[in-house]
Amino acid sequence: MSRGKARAALLVELEEAMRRSSAQGVLYGQAVANIAGISNSDLECLDFLNLEGRVTAGRLAEVTGLTTGAITGVVDRLEKAGYVRRERDEADRRKVFIVVVPEVTAKIGQFYVPMQQAMQKVWSGYSEEELRLLLRFALDGYKGVLEATEALKAVIDTPPEKRANPKMPKARR
Amino acid sequence: MSRGKARAALLVELEEAMRRSSAQGVLYGQAVANIAGISNSDLECLDFLNLEGRVTAGRLAEVTGLTTGAITGVVDRLEKAGYVRRERDEADRRKVFIVVVPEVTAKIGQFYVPMQQAMQKVWSGYSEEELRLLLRFALDGYKGVLEATEALKAVIDTPPEKRANPKMPKARR
DNA sequence: CTAATTATCTTAGTGGCTAAGATATATACT
DNA sequence: AGTATATATCTTAGCCACTAAGATAATTAG
Numbered sequence: 126m127s128r129g130k131a132r133a134a135l136l137v138e139l140e141e142a143m144r145r146s147s148a149q150g151v152l153y154g155q156a157v158a159n160i161a162g163i164s165n166s167d168l169e170c171l172d173f174l175n176l177e178g179r180v181t182a183g184r185l186a187e188v189t190g191l192t193t194g195a196i197t198g199v200v201d202r203l204e205k206a207g208y209v210r211r212e213r214d215e216a217d218r219r220k221v222f223i224v225v226v227p228e229v230t231a232k233i234g235q236f237y238v239p240m241q242q243a244m245q246k247v248w249s250g251y252s253e254e255e256l257r258l259l260l261r262f263a264l265d266g267y268k269g270v271l272e273a274t275e276a277l278k279a280v281i282d283t284p285p286e287k288r289a290n291p292k293m294p295k296a297r298r
Numbered sequence: 299m300s301r302g303k304a305r306a307a308l309l310v311e312l313e314e315a316m317r318r319s320s321a322q323g324v325l326y327g328q329a330v331a332n333i334a335g336i337s338n339s340d341l342e343c344l345d346f347l348n349l350e351g352r353v354t355a356g357r358l359a360e361v362t363g364l365t366t367g368a369i370t371g372v373v374d375r376l377e378k379a380g381y382v383r384r385e386r387d388e389a390d391r392r393k394v395f396i397v398v399v400p401e402v403t404a405k406i407g408q409f410y411v412p413m414q415q416a417m418q419k420v421w422s423g424y425s426e427e428e429l430r431l432l433l434r435f436a437l438d439g440y441k442g443v444l445e446a447t448e449a450l451k452a453v454i455d456t457p458p459e460k461r462a463n464p465k466m467p468k469a470r471r
Numbered sequence: 472c473t474a475a476t477t478a479t480c481t482t483a484g485t486g487g488c489t490a491a492g493a494t495a496t497a498t499a500c501t
Numbered sequence: 502a503g504t505a506t507a508t509a510t511c512t513t514a515g516c517c518a519c520t521a522a523g524a525t526a527a528t529t530a531g
Contacts, residue, residue: 135429136421140414141349142436147323148345149443154324155363156450164487172321176314183509190328195488197511202487219496219509239449241313243442248309250438255431256308262432263315265423269416270322276412277329337518356478368519370480375518392478392527 157236163206166191170199171208171233174225181214182221208233330409336375339364343372344381344406347398354387355394381406 130138158168170185186196200223203209207229214220248256303311331341343358359369373396376382380402387393421429 130426130430132426132429135426135433136418139421139429139433139436140417142433142440143417144345145349146436146440146443147320148342148349149440149447150320151324151327151342152361152363153443153447153450156447159363160450160453166487169321169324172317176318176321181509182511186510188325190325190332192489193510194490194512198487217497217509221510236450236453239453240443240446243446243449244313244316244439245309246445247435247438247442248312251435253303253305253308256305256312257303258428258431259435260308260312260315262420262424263312263319265420266417267315267319267322269420270319270326270413272419273413273416274322274326274329276416277326277333277409280333280409280412339518354478355480359479364518365520366479367481367521371518390478390528394479 153240160236161233163202166195167199167203171203171225171230174209174223175230179222179224182223185223326413333409334406336379340372340376344376344398344403347382347396348403352395352397355396358396
């Protein structure tokens with residue numbers, strides 16, 4: 126206990142640092158969307174499509190939290206700009222798969238280069254063993270955020286008077 | 299080289315894992331805004347105010363990338379809902395400081411509880427030494443994202459034909 | 472003390488979003 | 502098979518937050 130920071134204090138700092146970098150990450154995404162001349166939602170969908178490859182319109186609505194009507198608009202704009210194509214599912218002709226057009230989508234990729242370079246630079250300061258720890262944490266963290274998103278839905282169903290009333294994570298200054 | 303993952307492969311995995319969790323984090327924020335009944339931008343500003351405490355309208359415009367006109371709207375809505383107050387700077391009466399009303403803002407805090415709990419759970423799986431490494435990384439990462447945001451502005455000023463044309467970070471499947 | 476600058480607000484117009492319902496296809500029931 | 506119900510996407514009307522441009526008010530520079 127005498128040497129090293131007390132664990133509780135460490136966690137507070139960790140939380141604040143992660144909130145700050147995540148907020149800044151959001152801003153980076155907004156800047157990319159602005160520069161690329163597409164809306165935030167459009168870019169969010171395009172990013173997801175790049176991770177998943179081939180996704181139905183309905184799935185896009187699920188993961189973004191937008192209505193299916195809004196997704197129709199998103200896909201219309203992305204398709205018009207050439208980033209994606211619609212592909213009817215031959216097995217179930219109600220479904221529409223959205224697939225990226227990699228040659229065109231690559232134009233967006235350049236706006237992520239500064240972020241990738243900055244991250245490479247950060248990572249260069251860590252040993253392979255440390256990077257493995259970071260990977261473990263990133264994977265754990267992803268699961269955690271998914272869980273939290275689920276749990277948040279439970280909060281909605283809890284009547285307000287039964288909820289805890291915690292302080293907003295507050296500033297220190 | 300024979301044991302442990304090759305560093306390059308590790309970095310690719312790390313990047314994907316971090317992109318996924320960051321995307322999911324964005325969704326969590328959107329869900330909070332929906333439940334709280336305020337817009338994404340309003341919540342983003344409120345979060346920033348909670349970190350910084352007391353901030354001018356103009357600074358809010360800077361950090362969010364919104365126009366000052368849009369910020370007027372944000373602050374109007376937040377003020378009407380009781381989350382913040384406007385405070386004229388007595389030294390320079392053009393400026394308006396926006397200050398949070400903690401008692402009211404606490405109502406939003408509850409929606410972050412699931413996230414905090416999930417993160418506590420994740421962090422419980424790490425030793426104090428490991429947490430210190432994570433903190434170092436979170437701080438480095440924040441600096442990195444800030445740098446990247448700056449560097450992105452440089453990309454805008456580079457004529458398109460002089461830019462590299464990298465592939466979009468692509469899926470593996 | 473006039474001009475230029477800075478900080479916020481106002482206004483008009485636009486675009487993406489939701490809610491509700493239409494359309495088309497698939498599945499379940501009798 | 503044939504009818505009802507469910508599912509997936511699209512369409513439409515209306516709303517709200519955003520931008521761009523300019524107005525207002527206060528400060529700083531010459």
